[in-house]
Amino acid sequence: MFLSVLLEECCAMPEQVTINGVETETEERKGEASRSAVSAKQHKKDERPAAESKRFHPLLELTLARVREFLREPEVIFWVFVFPILLVFALGIAFRNQGPQKVHIAVERSESNPSASSAIFDSLSRSHDLSIVQLSSAESAQALRSGKVALVVRANDGGGATTSGATSPSFNYRFDPTRPESRQARMLVDDALQRGAGRKDVTSASDETVTEPGARYIDFLIPGLLGMNLMGSGLWGVGFAVVSARTRKLLKRFAATPMRRAHYLLSFVLSRLFFLFLEVAVVIAFAYFTFGFRVHGSWLGMVFLLLLGALTFSGVGLLVASRPKTIEGVSGLMNLVMMPMWLLSGTFFSSSRFPDFLQPFIKSLPLTALNDSLRAVMNDGTSLATSWIAIGILLAWCVVTFVVALKIFRWQ
Amino acid sequence: MNAILNSMTLKPCKDGTIEARYALVTMNGNGTKAEQRNGTQPVALRCSGLVKRYADVTAVDGIDLEVRTGECFGLLGPNGAGKTTTVEIFEGLTKPDSGVVEVLGKRWGAGHDRALRNRFGVQLQETQLSEKLTVKETVQLFRSFYSRGLDVESIINLVELNEKADARVGKLSGGQKQRLAIACAMAGDPDLIFLDEPTTGLDPQARLKLWDIVEQFRAGGGSIVLTTHYMEEAARLCDRVAVMDHGHVIALGTPAELIASLGADQIVEFSVKGRVEEESLEGLAGVRGVRATKDGYALTVSEIATALPALLAEIEGERAELVTLTTHQATLEDVFVSLTGRMLRDA
Numbered sequence: 001m002f003l004s005v006l007l008e009e010c011c012a013m014p015e016q017v018t019i020n021g022v023e024t025e026t027e028e029r030k031g032e033a034s035r036s037a038v039s040a041k042q043h044k045k046d047e048r049p050a051a052e053s054k055r056f057h058p059l060l061e062l063t064l065a066r067v068r069e070f071l072r073e074p075e076v077i078f079w080v081f082v083f084p085i086l087l088v089f090a091l092g093i094a095f096r097n098q099g100p101q102k103v104h105i106a107v108e109r110s111e112s113n114p115s116a117s118s119a120i121f122d123s124l125s126r127s128h129d130l131s132i133v134q135l136s137s138a139e140s141a142q143a144l145r146s147g148k149v150a151l152v153v154r155a156n157d158g159g160g161a162t163t164s165g166a167t168s169p170s171f172n173y174r175f176d177p178t179r180p181e182s183r184q185a186r187m188l189v190d191d192a193l194q195r196g197a198g199r200k201d202v203t204s205a206s207d208e209t210v211t212e213p214g215a216r217y218i219d220f221l222i223p224g225l226l227g228m229n230l231m232g233s234g235l236w237g238v239g240f241a242v243v244s245a246r247t248r249k250l251l252k253r254f255a256a257t258p259m260r261r262a263h264y265l266l267s268f269v270l271s272r273l274f275f276l277f278l279e280v281a282v283v284i285a286f287a288y289f290t291f292g293f294r295v296h297g298s299w300l301g302m303v304f305l306l307l308l309g310a311l312t313f314s315g316v317g318l319l320v321a322s323r324p325k326t327i328e329g330v331s332g333l334m335n336l337v338m339m340p341m342w343l344l345s346g347t348f349f350s351s352s353r354f355p356d357f358l359q360p361f362i363k364s365l366p367l368t369a370l371n372d373s374l375r376a377v378m379n380d381g382t383s384l385a386t387s388w389i390a391i392g393i394l395l396a397w398c399v400v401t402f403v404v405a406l407k408i409f410r411w412q
Numbered sequence: 413m414n415a416i417l418n419s420m421t422l423k424p425c426k427d428g429t430i431e432a433r434y435a436l437v438t439m440n441g442n443g444t445k446a447e448q449r450n451g452t453q454p455v456a457l458r459c460s461g462l463v464k465r466y467a468d469v470t471a472v473d474g475i476d477l478e479v480r481t482g483e484c485f486g487l488l489g490p491n492g493a494g495k496t497t498t499v500e501i502f503e504g505l506t507k508p509d510s511g512v513v514e515v516l517g518k519r520w521g522a523g524h525d526r527a528l529r530n531r532f533g534v535q536l537q538e539t540q541l542s543e544k545l546t547v548k549e550t551v552q553l554f555r556s557f558y559s560r561g562l563d564v565e566s567i568i569n570l571v572e573l574n575e576k577a578d579a580r581v582g583k584l585s586g587g588q589k590q591r592l593a594i595a596c597a598m599a600g601d602p603d604l605i606f607l608d609e610p611t612t613g614l615d616p617q618a619r620l621k622l623w624d625i626v627e628q629f630r631a632g633g634g635s636i637v638l639t640t641h642y643m644e645e646a647a648r649l650c651d652r653v654a655v656m657d658h659g660h661v662i663a664l665g666t667p668a669e670l671i672a673s674l675g676a677d678q679i680v681e682f683s684v685k686g687r688v689e690e691e692s693l694e695g696l697a698g699v700r701g702v703r704a705t706k707d708g709y710a711l712t713v714s715e716i717a718t719a720l721p722a723l724l725a726e727i728e729g730e731r732a733e734l735v736t737l738t739t740h741q742a743t744l745e746d747v748f749v750s751l752t753g754r755m756l757r758d759a
Contacts, residue, residue: 061556065545072544248540256503256536258529258600259557412505 058259062267066241067274076237080275084229084283088222091348092291095217102131103185106140108154116155120171123196124153129188144174150185151175153193169197218291223374224347226280227309231341231367233279234313235320235334238268242321243330246410255411265406269314276310296381304384305377305391309370312394315401316366322405341367369393455517456481456604456635457502462511464497471497472508473659481603484626484636486650488643488744494659495639496537499606502637503534516603530558532604533597537612541592543582547573550581551595558600571595571625587618594625604635611645623649643744655748662751670747676700676712679746680723680739683708686732696722701750708735712742712750 070076107124110117117134124132135143140152156170171193175182245251254264287293295302320337324330344351344358345367354362362368373387373394384391457479464472471494479485487495500506501513504520513520518528541550552564561567568577571591576584584592590610597605607626611619626649630636640646646653647667655663655670663670671677683705693702693709698719701712713719716739727734 056552056556058556061553065542065549065553068549069542069544245542249536249538250540250542252505253534253536253539253541253596254557256505256529256534257554257557258526258559260526 059263059266059270062259062263063270063274066267066271069241070237070271070275079236080229080233080279081282084225084279085286088225088283088287089290091221091225092218092287095221103129103151103181103188104131104133104149105151105153105185105189106133106135106143106149108140108152109134109136110155113155116169119169120153120155120193124189124192126196127188127192130185130192144176147179150179150182151189153189218287219293219379220350220375221348222283222287222293223378224371226283226306227345227367227371227374228342228347229279229283230276230306230309230370231313231316231338233275234272234310235317235338237272237275238314238317239321239330239334240327241268242318243324243327246325246412247327249412251410252412261409261411262406265318265402265409268318269311269402272310272314273307276306280306295378297377298383301377301384302374305370305373305387305394308391308394308398309366309374312366312370312398312401315398315405318405318409319401322409325410341365344368346371363389364393366394366397369397454481455479455514456483457485457516457637458512458514459502460512462498462501462513463509464494464501464506465509470659472501475511475656475659475661477654477661477664479604479635479637480651481635482630482633483651484630484638484649486646486653487637487639487656488641488646488650488653488748489639489656490641490748493656495656496608498656499608499637499639503532503606504529530560530600531602532606533600533602534606535590535593535597535608535610537608539593541581541589541596543580546578546580547584547592547595548577550592551599554596554599561599561601567595567599570598570628572621585618587614587621590614590618590622591625594622598629602634604637605629607636607638609639609641611640611642619645643748647744653744655744655751657748657752663747667744670744671742674700674712674742674747674750676714677742678713678716678719678739679742680711680713680716680719680737681705681708682711682723682727682737683735684727684732685735686730688727688730688732692726692730693723696726698722703749703753710749712746713739 105124107117107121121132121134124130133143133149135152140149143149144152152174154172154174156172173186173189175186177183242251255261284293284295316337317334320333321330324333344354344362345365346352346362347367351362351368351371352359363372369390373384373390376382376387376390377384455478458477460476462472462475463470473494475494475498477485487498489495497506501508501511502515504515504525507520515528516531518524520528545553547568548564551567555561555564555567562570565574565577568574571594573588573591573595576588581589581592594605594607594610597607610626611622614622623645626636626638630649636649638646638649650667652664652666653670654661663673665673688709690702690704690709693699693711696711696719698713698715698717699711699722700714703710703712711719711723720739724734
């Protein structure tokens with residue numbers, strides 16, 4: 001509620017100052033002649049004792065109406081504020097860093113020769129990198145297929161019944177070489193079994209481990225989630241409000257007033273900025289306290305990018321909502337617009353995984369530009385200047401979508 | 413007009429502000445409020461040769477009208493007669509296929525549309541205002557669009573919603589919502605307001621209240637264009653009425669003139685068991701017209717005192733048995749029926 005108090009205070013500003021700030025030069029001149037005619041008559045009217053009210057600026061009134069409508073819609077509050085936190089929490093838990101990850105493998109229990117398989121189990125158990133289960137032949141095949149284990153080890157029948165005997169033991173590794181963790185398992189298991197069978201290293205090596213700040217998955221994830229939230233709330237928030245006003249003939253009613261049409265569209269953009277701060281603050285604060293997330297670059301740069309992102313996506317939202325006559329229509333259109341960006345723009349994994357010929361397209365998407373520049377500032381701590389291409393892309397989207405939306409907007 | 417205003421100031425008025433305004437106007441001798449609003453402009457709205465076609469229907473088919481400053485002008489007709497399309501052309505929301513519209517002396521699209529919109533208010537038939545906002549917030553929003561007008565409280569006073577000022581729009585009754593819509597139309601202290609079926613779906617009490625508000629606006633010198641399919645509404649509120657059907661204006665005049673054009677002041681409707689010849693009814697003394705109804709006849713009658721006994725004698729002479737008989741003063745409904753052969757409400 002403090003927002004509306006804030007706005008109310010803004011309203012008390014002298015009217016002329018704000019009007020001149022918003023109206024464009026050409027419009028001002030065009031209206032000049034007719035306005036002076038009106039004001040001449042208004043002088044006469046002003047003699048009436050009825051008090052002329054102090055008038056608030058329409059853009060502020062429209063924005064205030066947006067904010068009020070939004071705050072009085074409880075389910076929206078959930079989607080904007082609670083849902084992102086749940087998402088961060090769930091993903092943060094699922095992908096938390098739990099020290100070096102163990103590789104899951106299975107040892108196939110041999111019916112004919114149980115001691116062989118338990119010997120394998122024993123020697124593999126000494127490795128700290130492996131998590132081992134003993135399964136029957138059918139079970140292990142199933143576990144491999146469903147990805148529960150990366151590899152299945154089996155003692156070959158011809159191979160050693162005795163580890164100390166003349167015949168050396170022989171093993172069979174079953175795995176899918178296209179799975180990276182399977183190849184890793186193959187190396188770890190083979191290494192452990194060979195050592196267990198008595199292999200000696202010929203050279204010595206020592207390990208030195210480091211952990212880079214900002215390199216965890218959660219650090220990668222937070223800027224992406226912020227970007228995705230800005231896109232989602234921008235499109236849904238603006239799209240639904242506009243189309244529902246259109247179906248209720250409220251847009252038509254506004255079109256019959258002297259309200260400036262750009263003011264109406266701008267009020268959506270401005271009201272989005274108010275919620276942006278809450279939306280973002282909630283996610284960052286949550287990640288800060290729960291996962292120890294830190295911003296490595298400038299906070300000012302981050303705020304600038306978030307503002308620009310919010311403006312851009314409310315522009316996209318206005319464009320998407322500029323024509324549809326029904327909520328169903330605009331929902332479909334919004335999913336069509338957002339789907340490629342969910343997949344391609346690197347929210348959950350880096351967009352560089354996609355083939356090279358797609359990269360120019362992916363890079364030009366507003367969400368990619370926002371995610372990449374946010375990561376540059378928040379994770380890598382670089383200055384805004386290094387992200388100038390992404391910032392340019394966002395600016396272009398912002399201006400073009402708003403202007404086109406204003407042009408093709410359906411008021412009836 | 414002066415006479416009307418002077419009499420207004422003598423009447424006790426519910427709203428203090430309005431009262432004060434009339435008083436000042438008459439005391440200053442500045443002429444009528446209407447004149448003051450519009451200078452010497454005698455015509456609030458003029459249109460000629462208006463045509464609007466949609467894919468499957470010609471909604472407006474060559475309409476010429478003139479609304480005088482300070483008058484309440486009614487467009488009366490059944491649903492689908494083209495009233496709403498006509499009004500939306502006036503309001504600049506719909507572009508006509510051909511024809512000329514001049515609102516408050518200005519044409520649409522001549523570069524001063526915004527200045528023009530600043531001077532009139534509208535109430536649309538289907539608009540649902542935002543349910544989450546309060547009455548006060550809604551009026552405040554609309555007030556902010558106009559460069560002139562009363563303060564928000566006074567506007568809410570005009571439509572007598574003071575007690576509901578802080579209530580959410582979603583909690584208002586139908587009549588209150590409609591009054592709020594009118595408050596929004598009046599937010600810019602307009603010279604002209606367009607009301608599109610303002611009382612459709614309201615109960616009689618809510619309708620009366622709304623009529624009061626419209627009459628107050630008119631008494632203050634404002635011009636009104638009103639569409640309705642209620643004849644009693646047109647008869648009560650309108651100085652002049654244009655009866656519309658299928659995109660045409662089929663009759664135009666004051667309600668009294670239109671009723672007088674029937675040449676009769678009473679309508680007698682009756683039904684009988686047996687047969688009565690239509691020709692013999694036409695020959696009865698004082699009967700101006702005969703029309704078959706669902707189960708009998710309707711007679712337009714100039715002198716009920718001679719026509720009624722003659723009718724009863726005729727029925728008896730035909731050995732028919734009277735089942736029902738009603739008479740009423742001729743209304744605009746009867747005008748419409750005599751022009752189209754249909755009732756306003758089932759048309």
